[in-house]
Ligand SMILES: [K+]
């Protein structure tokens with residue numbers, strides 16, 4: 001490990017004057033990790049589309065639809081859960097199985113890859129440089145990557161297995177006669193929950209289980225755990241007894257996630273308390289349970305036990321903000337991530353207080369990290385704004401619907417006001433693009449297209465425009 | 469001048485161990501410039517409210533309304549132009565005169581003060597430290613401030629005088645019989661235009677002049693000039709022939725403003741071309757002229773010759789983005805400012821390319837400046853989001869209306885979908901708060917409340933959370 005860090009902190013490779021790419025045998029355009037990640041996801045989406053176009057994937061006699069197959073595959077691989085067709089009736093059990101496998105590979109894949117990237121984080125280098133450095137370390141570190149991948153996979157399967165058992169029992173004892181049917185629903189929902197992919201075998205998602213703690217709570221817990229991220233789960237597993245020793249990353253993620261959960265749930269319950277179309281008709285305790293779900297799911301589980309098309313405008317606003325923030329880094333959740341969001345809060349605090357260092361507890365955050373966080377947040381704002389504008393132009397949707405749907409796609413959330421099946425092809429392509437970028441990562445995606453780098457061997461003189 | 473810069477670049481005062489506040493005679497809570505600016509604006513709003521409550525300020529017999537007086541005063545002082553009542557019929561000529569004076573003082577005030585602040589910009593210090601440093605320089609630099617204020621005032625009055633003459637002639641020759649009446653309208657509109665304050669003596673703003681170049685163009689030019697900002701106007705005045713010698717600030721502002729103008733106008737014309745409720749019924753040339761107006765006014769003139777309540781959703785989206793960006797620094801325009809916006813774009817570019825320095829042309833931008841720009845943008849996002857949520861809660865407005873109105877208030881724009889007169893008191897107070905913060909400046913306002921500063925005499929160890 002020490003060796004890895006030494007390399008990561010060394011001079012960026014390109015400075016030595018030898019183009020680093022030439023030292024590898026794979027074509028440079030593929031070998032660069034910054035391109036490997038988008039390429040892997042893209043390939044998986046293509047394979048999924050082809051499989052879903054097969055006759056055995058569909059229920060009944062209807063013709064294959066390329067757009068429905070593409071959209072479903074993209075939504076599954078990016079663990080989003082938005083759907084143009086009803087998962088439970090349009091796809092055959094085999095088709096549903098394909099969706100489960102795509103979600104599982106997409107979910108494990110993104111967690112493993114981002115965890116590995118997270119390990120190589122070097123304090124002074126930008127993400128691009130870090131990725132380049134990582135390629136250099138390939139030979140040194142390949143030995144560590146295997147076990148890590150395995151650990152990620154085992155943890156995830158364990159979590160999902162537990163959730164599946166609880167759900168299967170509940171479904172078999174209270175809802176369905178057939179054990180096989182209950183098991184299939186239990187496994188499907190557990191995979192979707194931990195992977196934060198809001199697909200459901202029911203057209204109305206969890207609405208049929210509204211108020212049933214034994215279903216809503218296990219799913220919410222699995223969504224929350226999957227959305228916290230592997231690095232945090234790994235640290236909590238070892239150090240949950242001593243919060244004071246936690247890394248900044250774990251502290252930000254854990255306390256930030258809980259804070260956002262409380263804020264979102266409180267706002268949800270307060271705004272919807274008397275809304276008959278959502279939770280107005282439930283008992284106070286059921287309102288509370290559904291409120292927790294309404295606080296968790298936009299970040300970015302995507303399950304729902306009520307109609308998001310009927311919520312109050314202010315709840316829509318809260319949900320859009322939560323979908324935008326998303327969950328933990330290296331998790332199955334999307335969004336700009338809790339750490340990015342909180343880090344920016346600390347930056348503002350430092351600026352207002354006039355402090356030179358941005359500090360969190362007894363640690364400081366480097367300007368370079370701040371720059372990356374800033375870039376992630378701003379690209380996200382730009383993408384969501386552009387995406388919702390395109391939805392308005394192409395599919396003639398309203399302002400609120402468009403913004404909600406675009407944010408849901410970018411945050412790989414999967415909640416919808418009911419718009420998804422009604423979009424035309426350009427509108428669907430916009431959502432596919434947003435899901436893809438949201439899952440791969442804004443900067444990773446952008447860097448994959450902009451590989452050239454301007455050389456700067458000397459420090460340019462500073463100039464200060466007036467801002468604000 | 470050299471002396472000023474030397475001080476600005478020196479060690480922050482608080483490091484010397486002597487609390488800087490104690491060296492002054494004025495109470496510290498007032499003497500601090502970070503508090504002087506909000507206080508000056510607040511006092512002006514109070515005075516304006518009292519004047520507008522006088523019987524001679526109102527037309528006819530109706531009772532005084534405290535909220536209408538307060539809202540109008542706040543809207544005038546912050547050069548916004550949002551109005552709960554019809555300026556032309558509710559207020560008497562004296563009341564309208566009070567509004568003109570409030571706008572003029574508010575406009576000149578903000579330009580002068582922010583220009584002075586801009587002069588003291590030190591590359592390595594945060595805004596707070598710069599403001600503190602400025603207080604220290606008070607004695608040294610007071611001699612320079614007087615002439616600068618005068619120059620600002622003379623430039624502004626000259627611009628407004630020219631615009632007033634053109635408008636008066638046009639009004640007298642084509643619209644009104646009385647020269648006095650034409651003169652009053654010409655002066656009123658010229659003051660409002662250069663100050664980017666969208667008040668109008670007509671209930672429908674410029675709609676009566678729709679398609680009349682001789683009215684729309686002078687007003688648009690005055691709005692644009694006022695919104696570019698004094699530092700840029702001053703540099704252009706001397707150096708307009710040699711764009712290559714322009715400072716980064718002037719280059720960003722000029723090219724950025726033109727770029728935003730083209731983008732916004734193009735999007736506007738394309739989206740509204742067939743919308744009968746806005747420009748659909750006009751001739752192509754009139755569509756073009758109105759489109760330029762539709763591109764300029766959201767940043768942040770606030771005049772309109774069509775109904776913003778009838779535009780397409782995508783135009784609403786474009787306008788919200790433009791209102792948020794706003795105009796030039798140290799200008800009468802609001803928003804986060806063009807330089808802030810563009811600077812953040814260069815940051816993203818550097819991050820995507822993996823460059824260590826953020827460069828614009830042959831200059832680099834310090835991490836500290838980036839941090840300030842980031843903070844300004846993020847506080848603005850937070851305020852607008854919170855403001856529109858409160859509007860939804862208090863006044864039960866729709867998502868799009870709430871966001872548009874809140875952004876218009878924060879960006880001191882003054883455009884409205886027609887909502888302002890319909891808001892209840894809490895809703896109006898939200899807008900007043902947003903106008904005030906938007907005009908005073910987010911960081912200045914926040915710093916005024918958070919004067920304490922944590923000492924950090926040593927550099928804390930860095931730690932790097934995973935972000936994104
Ligand atoms: K999801």
Ligand SMILES: [K+]
Nearest residue numbers: 548664880881
């Ligand atoms: K204005």
